[in-house]
Each structure stands twice: as structure tokens, then as C-alpha cells.
Amino acid sequence: MESFISAIFGELTTRSINFFISKLSKPTTLDVEDRLRRVLLRAQVIIDEAKGRHITNQAMLLQLVMLGDAVHWSHYVLDTFRCQFHQEEDANNQGVSRSSSLSKVNSAMRLYSRGAKTLKDLQGALDNLSSMILDVNELVLFLTNYPCLYRQPYSMHLQLANCMFGRQLEAQLVINFLLHVQPYGADEELEVLPIVGPSYVGKSTLVAHVCKDERVRARFSEILFFHIQTFTDDELATFRDECELKHQNRVSESNLEARLLVVIELIGDLINEEAWGRLYSASKRYAPRGSKIIVTSRFDSIVKFGTTRALTLKFLPHEAYWYFFKTLTFGSMDPEMHPRLTHLAMEIAKTTLGRRGHLSANIIAHLLKDNFDVKFWSALLAFLRRYSQKLVSQFGGHPADSPNQNRPVLFERMATPSECIVLDHRCQHPSEEEIPKIKFQDVLCGSVMPRGKFDVLAWRSRIPxxxxxxxxxxxxxPKTRAVKRKRSMKNGVTNC
Structure with missing residues (x-):
């Protein structure tokens, strides 16, 4: 009997020791968070060092892009972890109609479930980022073989506000196309690179940055830009006269290497394929050997006219967009010191309807920076949620994604919901043109009250x-809306 009891106590003791050991060895959420922070610092050091180098190897660039994606995802997971208290608070506020005891039980269950998921996400981000750092060990060794770039010591928010965020790989692909030399003696071909992507995704920005590269400027004697609605005979007749000269090298008339780079921004769809064929044949006949063409459009119809694989631009992934948007919004301030505002900013970043680009990030971030207040941010979040829901119900998504992207859109003002703003036309103006004095943010928030039709400035880019x-x-x-409602619907104006 004594031996039996002793065996039982021995088994219980062993299990208890194993239980406590497993508890002690199992990492807590805070432990994983701390380790992830340290690994993030190591990854950021690698990325910053790589950005200061003139890297041309595409495999290395791809590795850096993947490492950057892992960094953005890790930051997103960390910020979600910091904001979970405010997420729970919002969930409780939405369920005020339930009984107090039931609400507490549901709240406890949500916290437990969310805590387990948060730990899993943090551990997943840590494992992924740690693995990525191991994969780029050789890359770090080779970095010193690439020349340094001159950069001023900007803070991160100034650096991101004045750079083309998230397009390093795409830029290098375009540069490689432009610097590619056809084998001597091969059939002479005028190379064409199509660049396709939705409106405001950054096609013009990408091309402008590439054309400022010193290697590109040294290779081409002239860089010409041509904005065209579609290829018609009338437009082609004035093609050379309407080209905008963006760059010119002083080369000798006897220099046979006076190459041209022609950038065609196709605004509409490519309807007249024969006109494009004539343009290409004429360009091939008269352009010096080594000249190249870049065509940008939001329509896929230009892809088949490329002599190389088309480059397709997409909007930023959600995690990368959040990193960019957060940095612009908080600037030199530490988001960790403003957890409630960080949570609101995360929710605001989710209202873009998939159009996660530089334009939306800059417009909203500047509005938030000018009104650094919880009450205003909460009001803006509510407004953007209503606006997004109405766009989905009316258009099935963002109106800029439709073929008729400039159709009028009507939505309420934030300050006075009884009044509405009819957004009738959206366009891009070159930097040298005169721009409106009135800002769209001021009209939206109600600080200015113009009458009639007027132009407003939504955002002025600080990068090429x-x-x-x-x-x-x-x-x-209200009265004007009631009178115009029937006429507006006939004209295609959508009430949002």
C-alpha cells in the first residue's frame, strides 16, 4: 500500500515539475514582442545600409524587397498588439444594448481568443523575420562591393515624404530595360516597355524617377514626354511638335549614338491599333539606334505592343501602406505615446477600398496632422466609413477604378452633413501651372464656403x-439637392 501511494505521489510530483517547466519555458506575449523589436532593429539596419548603396543585382534587390515586406508585416503586427485594448473598447461600445454580465463574459472570451491569436501572429512575424535575416547574410557581405550613394541625413518621416516608397525593384527593372544593349549585328529593333496599372498607382512617378537617374540621362541625348488621349491620325500628326522635352545632352552632330527615349502617357484606351503601328514604324525608321519607348496606361491593351515583358504596378500591400501612412501621419512623434490615435489611424487606413497609394496616404495624413485630436480623428473615421460603404453600394468599389473614372460623385461635408460636395472632375496639373489657393481639406471640413463651381487643391506632390x-x-x-436630384441621376451623377 505504501509503495502504491509513494508511486502516486511520485507521478504527481513529476507531472507538476513538468507542468511548471513547460510554463516557464513557454514564451509570453511580452517576451515575443521584445524579441521581435530587437530583430526589427537588425532588419532595419540592413535595409538602411542597402538603401545607401547603388545595387544593380536583381536577385539582391528581390531579397531586399522581401525583407522590407517582412519588416512592414512585423510593424503591423506590433501595432495591432498595442491597439488591441482600444479594439476591445470599440467592440464593447458597439454592444451597449447587451446586458452587463453577458457583455463582460463576451469581453473576456474575446480577450482570451484575441490574446492567443496575437501571440501566434507575433511569433509568426518573429520566425519569418529571423529566417529572412539569415537568408540575407551573404547579401550583407556583398553590400560593401557596391558604391555608396550620397544622401542627406533625413529623419524617417522626411525621407518617406520625399521618396518613391515601395518601388525600388520596379525602378531597377525599368533602368535595366533602358540600359540594355542589343548585341551588335542583331536585327535592329526599337524596344518598347509597356507599364500598366490603375489610375494614381504611380506610373508617372516611377518613370519620372527613372528618368532622373544619372545613368539614364547619360545614355540618352533627349528624353521626350508625350501625353495623348488615344492614337488617332490627328494626334499622331502633331506628335513631334507636342512632345515635352524633359532632358537634353549636348552631343556632337557627328555622334551616331544620339539615342532618344520617348515616354508616351496614354490617357485613354488604345483604340486605333493601325495608328500605333504607323507611329512605331516611323519611330523605328528615324530614331537613332539604341532609342527606346516607354508607354504607360491603365488599360491592358498596350501590353501586346511591348517588345519585352510588361511591368504591372499594383497598389501597396496593406501592411506596407500602414507603415507608410503611419510614418507620414505621426512624423517625428512616437506613435507608442498616442495608442488611441494609433488605433484610429489603423482603422482609417482600412477605408481606402484597396487604393493604397501615395495620393490617399498623403491627403489623409496631412489632414490628420493638421487636426491632431482624438475627437477629429474619430469623426473622420466615421465619415470615411460611411463614404466607403456608399461608394461600394453605388459603384461596387472606388469610382476611379471604373472606365469612366471622372464621373461626378456627391458626398456629405464633414462639418455640415446637410450640405454636399459634388466632385465633378479630377486631374493632375504640372508643377509649373498655377494651382488653386483653396484646399480640398478646408472645403471638406467646412472652414471655407465657396459658392458655384470652383477648383480645389487636393495635394501637391513633393517628388517628381x-x-x-x-x-x-x-x-x-438641401434645397438645391432636391431640385437637382432627378436631373443629376439622368446626367450620371451618383448620390453618395
Missing amino acids: PYHSYVYTCEIEG
Whole structure:
């Protein structure tokens, strides 16, 4: 009997010791968070060092892009972990109609479930980022073989605000196309690179940055830009006269290497394929050997006219967009010191309807920076959620994604919901043109009250090609809306 009891106590003791050991060895959420922070610092050091080097190897660039994606995902997981208290608070506020005891039980269950998921996400981000750092060990060794780039010591928010975020790989692919030399004696071919992507995704920005590269400028004697609606005979007749000269090298007339780079920005769809064929044949006949063409469009119809694989631009992944948007919004301030505002910013970043680009990030970030207040951010989040829901119900998504992207859109003002703004036209103006004095943010929030139709400045880019994004607006009161409702629906105006 004594031996039996002793065996039982021995088994219980062993299990207890194993239980406590497993508890002690199992990492807590805070432990994983701390380790992830340290690994993030190591990854950021590698990325910053690589950005200061003139890297041309595509495999290395691809590795850096993958490492950057892992960094963005890790930051997103960390920020989600920091904001989970405010997420739970919002969930409780939405369920105020339930009984107090039931609400507490549901809250406890959500916290437990969310805590387990958070730990899993943190551990997953840590494992993925640690593995990525091991994979780039050889890359770190080779970095010193590449020349340094001159860069001023900007803070991160200034650096991101003045650079083309998230397009390093795409830029290098375009540069490689432009610098590629056909084998001597091969059939002479005028190479064409199509660049396709939705409106405001950054096609013009990408090309402008590439054309500022010193290697590209040294290779081409002239860089010409041509904006065209579609290829018609009338437009082709004035093609050379309407080209905008962006760069010119002083070369000798006897220099047979006076290459041309022609950038065609196709605004509409490619309807007249015969006209394109004539343009290509004429360009091939008269352009010096080594000249090249880049065609940008939001329509896939240009892909078949490329002599090389088309480059397709997409909007930023959600995690990368959040990293960019957060940095622009908080600037030199530490988001960890403002957890409630960080949570609101994360929710605001989710209202883009998939159009996660530089334009939306800059417009909203500047609006938030100018009104650094929880009450205003909460009001803006509610407004953007209503606006997004109405766009989905009316258009099935963002109106800029439709073929008729400039159709009028009507939505309420934030300050006075009884009044609406009719957004009638959206366009990009070159930097040298005169821009409106009125800002769209001021009209939206109610600080200015113009009458009739007027132009407003949505955002002025600080990076090439330095476009100013201008909207044509009109404010309508309740009476005007009632009178115009039938006529607006006939004209295609959608009430949002």
C-alpha cells in the first residue's frame, strides 16, 4: 500500500515539475514582442545600409524587397498588439444594448481568443523575420562591393515624404530595360516597355524617377514626354511638335549614338491599333539606334505592343501602406505615446477600398496632422466609413477604378452633413501651372464656403513629376439637392 501511494505521489510530483517547466519555458506575449523589436532593429539596419548603396543585382534587390515586406508585416503586427485594448473598447461600445454580465463574459472570451491569436501572429512575424535575416547574410557581405550613394541625413518621416516608397525593384527593372544593349549585328529593333496599372498607382512617378537617374540621362541625348488621349491620325500628326522635352545632352552632330527615349502617357484606351503601328514604324525608321519607348496606361491593351515583358504596378500591400501612412501621419512623434490615435489611424487606413497609394496616404495624413485630436480623428473615421460603404453600394468599389473614372460623385461635408460636395472632375496639373489657393481639406471640413463651381487643391506632390492634384467642386444645400436630384441621376451623377 505504501509503495502504491509513494508511486502516486511520485507521478504527481513529476507531472507538476513538468507542468511548471513547460510554463516557464513557454514564451509570453511580452517576451515575443521584445524579441521581435530587437530583430526589427537588425532588419532595419540592413535595409538602411542597402538603401545607401547603388545595387544593380536583381536577385539582391528581390531579397531586399522581401525583407522590407517582412519588416512592414512585423510593424503591423506590433501595432495591432498595442491597439488591441482600444479594439476591445470599440467592440464593447458597439454592444451597449447587451446586458452587463453577458457583455463582460463576451469581453473576456474575446480577450482570451484575441490574446492567443496575437501571440501566434507575433511569433509568426518573429520566425519569418529571423529566417529572412539569415537568408540575407551573404547579401550583407556583398553590400560593401557596391558604391555608396550620397544622401542627406533625413529623419524617417522626411525621407518617406520625399521618396518613391515601395518601388525600388520596379525602378531597377525599368533602368535595366533602358540600359540594355542589343548585341551588335542583331536585327535592329526599337524596344518598347509597356507599364500598366490603375489610375494614381504611380506610373508617372516611377518613370519620372527613372528618368532622373544619372545613368539614364547619360545614355540618352533627349528624353521626350508625350501625353495623348488615344492614337488617332490627328494626334499622331502633331506628335513631334507636342512632345515635352524633359532632358537634353549636348552631343556632337557627328555622334551616331544620339539615342532618344520617348515616354508616351496614354490617357485613354488604345483604340486605333493601325495608328500605333504607323507611329512605331516611323519611330523605328528615324530614331537613332539604341532609342527606346516607354508607354504607360491603365488599360491592358498596350501590353501586346511591348517588345519585352510588361511591368504591372499594383497598389501597396496593406501592411506596407500602414507603415507608410503611419510614418507620414505621426512624423517625428512616437506613435507608442498616442495608442488611441494609433488605433484610429489603423482603422482609417482600412477605408481606402484597396487604393493604397501615395495620393490617399498623403491627403489623409496631412489632414490628420493638421487636426491632431482624438475627437477629429474619430469623426473622420466615421465619415470615411460611411463614404466607403456608399461608394461600394453605388459603384461596387472606388469610382476611379471604373472606365469612366471622372464621373461626378456627391458626398456629405464633414462639418455640415446637410450640405454636399459634388466632385465633378479630377486631374493632375504640372508643377509649373498655377494651382488653386483653396484646399480640398478646408472645403471638406467646412472652414471655407465657396459658392458655384470652383477648383480645389487636393495635394501637391513633393517628388517628381511634382504633380498638383486638382478637383473641381460645387457645394449643394438641401434645397438645391432636391431640385437637382432627378436631373443629376439622368446626367450620371451618383448620390453618395
